[in-house]
Amino acid sequence: MWEKLRYTGRNRDYVGYVFMKILFIHQNFPGQFKHLAPTLAEKGHEVVCLTLRVKEPSLWKGVQVLPYSIQRKPSQGLHPWLVDFETKLLRGESCFVAARKLKAEGFEPDVIVAHPGWGESMFLRDLWPNARIGLYFELYYSNNDNDVGFDSEFSKFDQQTDTIRLRLKNLNNMMHQQIADRGICPTEFQASSFPEEYRQIIDVIHDGIDTDVVRPNPDVRFSLSDGTVLDRGDEVITFVNRNLEPYRGYHVFMRALPELLKARPDARVLIVGGDEVSYGARPPKGQTWKQIFIDEVRGRIPTKDWERVHFLGRIPYDQFLRLLQISKAHVYLTYPFVLSWSLIEAMAAGAPIVASDTAPLKEVIRHGETGRLFPFFDGARLVEEVCTVLDSAEMREALGRNARRLAVDTYDLQGVCLPRQLDWIDRLFEMSPRPVRT
Incomplete structure (x- = not known):
């Protein structure tokens, strides 16, 4: 407990501990700040958020959540290369209007x-020149070793025009680099996508996984909608995406499914994910990627085998954890793009991982140690690696144990990531704010 010494008006000072006014900005708050923001509020800081997610002011875990709304509609007939930046410009303007109102009410973060x-x-920065600004830099767009043009089936890459288009897509990153005092990025792969002038201010700190909650459970049970109850004795193969789409390799997994079911006649395949699009190209109008690839492979799968495939949609978090805990082979693929939280959660749960050998995965999956890797487009190798894992209880145990150890040592929320995030906030506060560029 801190003994109150004095109140300065701007910050309350408790035995050398300075209480800050902190403003969070996230269109879908809390997003990546779901642990950091409430922890800061719990420590006594005044924490406010501006977001599109709510319509009315509310209080969430000590955080004052305030709405903002889009002020104007997008232009008609705009050059297609500028549509992306205009969308961001409209949000920037709208958030600025809400922030100006907040400033008029006396809030100075x-x-x-x-x-x-x-x-x-x-x-x-123009509104609050004395504030220190820390930004969550997620990815810098490039046609080198990145997602652009990685999968020619869904992205027809043109070296010249795509280079220009991506440079324009990075306008938002460029505008923000000019106002940032520090940056934070969850993985080395994502940080490495940024040019050197960004890297100089970026700290690599993951959002964090609560490994006390996400942990192995030998007594886990998982119930299917038909009443079937699975336990650790069953052969369960899992595949999880927020949405079932090519960016996360859903098409590769589905195309491998006929041979996988044939090779594992007792396996149950549990697939989690929605029908929308998080990243990349949208499917033809009126269709979903999920159904497109079901239709592509269904004729090659006997009905008896198809009955062992279970599409679960989006499921509550407690069911998601049981799914990971019961998995004997968890398959994860991704383009060279941001790494899903679900992959680290699967590792923390001790699930044996079979993953694509794309760059984001190589940061956490060491072949034969914390998982098994296969070439992203090689469905036959996917099947081979899954079978290798399923055929060896000793291998599954070792892979799961090593994966959990890495998750705990590197990505644990309370022991590693959250303390580093809080230290990042403290260091940010101690900096001199960057001058406004005119």
Whole structure:
């Protein structure tokens, strides 16, 4: 407990501990700040958030959550290369209007923490020149060793025009680099996508996984909608995406499914994910990627085998954890793009991982140690690696144990990531704010 010494008006000082006014900006708050923001509020800081997610002011875990709304509609007939930036510009303007109202009411943040990906924080340095600004830099767009042009089936890459288009897509990153005092990025792969002038201010700190909650459970049970109850004795193969789409390798997994079911006649395949699109190209109008690839492979799968495939949609978090805990082979693929939280959660749960050998995975999956890797487009190798894992209880145990150890040592929320995030906030507060560029 801190003994109250004095109140200065701007910050309350308790035995050398300075209480800050902190403004979070995230279009879908809390997003990546779901642990950091409430922890700061719990420690006594005044924490406010501006977001599109709510319509009315509310209080969430000590955080004052305030709405903002889009002020104007997009232009008609705009050059297609500028549509992306205009969308971000509109959000930046709208957030600026809401922030100006907040300033007029007397709120002067010491620290602003924002996810700049949607453009919202673009003009906040102009409004609060004395605030220290920390940004969650997620990815810098490039046609080198990145997602662009990686999968020619869904992206027809043109070296010249795509280079120009991506440079324009990075306008938002460029605008934010000019106002950032520090940056934070969850993985080395994502940080490495940024040019050197960004890297100089970026700290690699993951959002964190609560490994006390996400842990192995030998007594786990998982119930299917038909009443079937699975336990650790069953052969369960799992595949999880937020949405079932090519960016996360859903098409590769589905195309491998006929041979996988044939090779594992007793296996149950549990697939989690929605029908929308999180990243990349949208399917033809009126269709979903999920159904497109079901239709592509269904004729090659006998009905008896198809009955062992279970599409679960999106499921509550407690069911999601049981799914990971019961998995004997968890398959994860991704383009060279941001790494899903679900992969680290699967590792923390002790699930044996079979993953694509794309760059984000190589940061956490060491072949034969913390998982098994296969070439992203090689469905036959996917089947081979899954079978290798399923055929050896000793291997599964070792892979799961090693994966959990890495998750605990590197990505644990309370022991590693959250303390580093809090230290990042403290260091940000101690900096001199960057001057406004005119």
